[in-house]
Amino acid sequence: MALDLFSPIKVGSIALKNRIVMAPLTRNRAGEGNVPREMNVTYYEQRASAGLIITEATPISAMAHGYPATPGIHTEAQVAGWRKVVDAVHAKGGKIVLQLWHVGRISHPSLLPDNALPVAPSAIKPAGQAFTYQGLQDFVTPRALAAEEIPGVVAEYVQATRNALAAGFDGVEIHAANGYLLDQFLRDSTNKRTDIYGGDKVNRARLLLEVTQNVVAVAGADKVGVRISPLNPFNDISDSNPQDLFNHVARVLSPFGLAYLHVVEGGMGGSDLPPFDFVELRKNFSGPYIANLAYDKARANAAIAAGNVDLVAFGVPFIANPDLVERFARDAALNQADQSSFYGGTEKGYIDYPTLQG
Ligand SMILES: Cc1cc2nc3c(=O)[nH]c(=O)nc-3n(C[C@H](O)[C@H](O)[C@H](O)COP(=O)(O)O)c2cc1C
Numbered sequence: 001m002a003l004d005l006f007s008p009i010k011v012g013s014i015a016l017k018n019r020i021v022m023a024p025l026t027r028n029r030a031g032e033g034n035v036p037r038e039m040n041v042t043y044y045e046q047r048a049s050a051g052l053i054i055t056e057a058t059p060i061s062a063m064a065h066g067y068p069a070t071p072g073i074h075t076e077a078q079v080a081g082w083r084k085v086v087d088a089v090h091a092k093g094g095k096i097v098l099q100l101w102h103v104g105r106i107s108h109p110s111l112l113p114d115n116a117l118p119v120a121p122s123a124i125k126p127a128g129q130a131f132t133y134q135g136l137q138d139f140v141t142p143r144a145l146a147a148e149e150i151p152g153v154v155a156e157y158v159q160a161t162r163n164a165l166a167a168g169f170d171g172v173e174i175h176a177a178n179g180y181l182l183d184q185f186l187r188d189s190t191n192k193r194t195d196i197y198g199g200d201k202v203n204r205a206r207l208l209l210e211v212t213q214n215v216v217a218v219a220g221a222d223k224v225g226v227r228i229s230p231l232n233p234f235n236d237i238s239d240s241n242p243q244d245l246f247n248h249v250a251r252v253l254s255p256f257g258l259a260y261l262h263v264v265e266g267g268m269g270g271s272d273l274p275p276f277d278f279v280e281l282r283k284n285f286s287g288p289y290i291a292n293l294a295y296d297k298a299r300a301n302a303a304i305a306a307g308n309v310d311l312v313a314f315g316v317p318f319i320a321n322p323d324l325v326e327r328f329a330r331d332a333a334l335n336q337a338d339q340s341s342f343y344g345g346t347e348k349g350y351i352d353y354p355t356l357q358g
Pocket residue numbers: 023024025026027055056057099175177178227264268292293294295313314315316317342343
């Protein structure tokens with residue numbers, strides 16, 4: 001029988017009841033102190049029928065924040081808050097990993113300790129504006145990290161991983177996608193360094209490799225996934241040769257025996273994208289492959305049956321359909337998502353989408 005979204009699978013040490021993954025989704029609804037609160041527990045619990053939940057991007061340190069009301073994983077209160085989320089998902093038979101996030105230059109002094117400048121591979125200001133507690137404000141020119149500071153950043157990923165494991169997560173996903181810090185090092189529009197962390201693809205992939213090595217050392221490779229977005233221009237980023245760069249990234253990550261590689265297969269926000277062969281990318285990685293971006297049930301099943309992908313992550317469909325798995329199983333219609341309540345706000349547009357059961 002052909003494999004499909006409903007075929008169980010093991011990714012690393014994590015046994016999944018299906019291949020329907022909830023994509024990481026920032027919702028800006030954490031409580032005081034960037035601590036997960038009751039409505040966040042309800043939101044994830046409602047979606048526990050997913051084979052795997054990947055949490056919203058979660059700042060690993062005070063300097064890693066770039067948006068209001070995002071839940072961190074660097075204080076005791078945050079760990080305790082996440083523990084409630086994890087326990088609720090586990091009680092419903094779900095699996096959940098935490099997405100480790102450092103935004104790099106996609107931040108603003110008003111969001112950082114002592115109004116610090118955001119940090120980045122190079123002092124290049126992103127086009128656009130930051131979401132702050134005072135509304136939209138122009139991005140600032142970030143400060144380039146000194147080479148001597150890099151071990152400290154890696155240590156933040158390690159401590160955040162320890163914290164995630166202490167909260168009971170089934171694993172962690174290293175966020176190397178969507179124009180944030182690790183992606184800023186990978187792609188050459190944002191990395192103009194002349195030390196061992198810049199220049200050719202080997203050097204630009206070095207920080208991701210070091211983070212992965214060190215996170216794997218504390219969690220075990222079978223509890224670690226990595227997310228990349230080779231083409232996504234979101235957050236004013238691009239690369240002059242994405243196929244070559246990301247084939248290399250997949251190749252160097254492959255020997256770790258990671259739980260999975262998670263790939264955003266295109267761009268969020270329409271613009272002309274260079275050609276890219278995701279099947280070729282996938283051939284460079286020997287472990288499980290999670291595909292994402294604008295999949296529906298039919299396309300997901302076709303991709304899995306063809307052997308091109310192992311699992312599929314759904315983002316917007318999971319915002320609007322807590323029971324997405326059941327709807328797929330029954331070929332039921334999907335709720336449409338209300339974009340105005342994506343980022344921030346109350347329970348409305350967060351935990352009040354109707355299920356088939358009513
Ligand atoms: C409201 C919203 C928040 C998102 N937050 C994150 C995030 O925290 N981390 C991340 O890697 N991607 C994030 N994304 C991207 C999604 O994970 C996913 O790649 C995107 O929605 C495309 O998948 P889809 O077509 O199934 O929705 C977000 C997308 C949306 C719409």
